Amino acid sequence: MGDVCFLLHQWLWSLPRYSFPFVVEQLPLNGLYVLFEKGETAHGGDRGVRVGTHTGVNQLPSRLLQHFVMENKDRSIFRKNIGRSLLAKAHDPYAEVWECDLTTRKGKERFGKLVNKDKQLRVELEITKYLHNNFSFVVIPCVRKVDRLLWESKIISTLARCDSCCPSHQWLGSFSPKVKIRDAGLWLVNGLGAEPLSLEELETLKKLV
Secondary structure, three states: OHHHHHHHHHHHHHOOOEEOOOOHHHOOOOEEEEEEEEEEEEOOEEEEEEEEOOOOOOOHHHHHHHHHOOOOHHHOHHHHHHHHHHHHHOOOOOHHHHOOOOOOHHHHHHHHHHOOHHHHHHHHHHHHHHHHHHEEEEEEEOOOHHHHHHHHHHHHHHHHHOOOOOOOOOOHHHHOOOHHHHHHOOOOOOOOOOOOOOHHHHHHHHOOO
């Protein structure tokens, strides 16, 4: 797996790199993204720490805005996971409330009274600051949803199975209450055991750009 992951990273490093503030109009409407995090390295360069895509048509820019700009952890599991790690690192008891999902009316009725709005906002602001200061990304154009989901799972599995892609000692995800995040060294819990990329598939993937 290491050889394919090395070649994957080499290719990803060659792609245009974005960080906040990015120009939304420069992004493809449909595709995948691979995130890199400051201080996280592998194969002699920046280590991929998260792979993601979108399900709706022409929603890649919106998905990235949900991560980097929109301060609502219930619309971005990535933001929610960063918040989990920040709260766990600080031994903050608000972590229990952070788990509450307020996207539905039922959720708001059930958990709304537990939420400290000022505290919630402070955590969201801390997440946004961490994202802006530590993450960059590349994008891989891909129009069809079925293809995006397939490539997403294969790239995730390739990263997860690589013995060289290990988190640093100071990686924030090491504080995550999610065992899969800690073990994989990725901001992900799904797709870790999928079928990884073959060399032939990597060459096919490159042709999308």
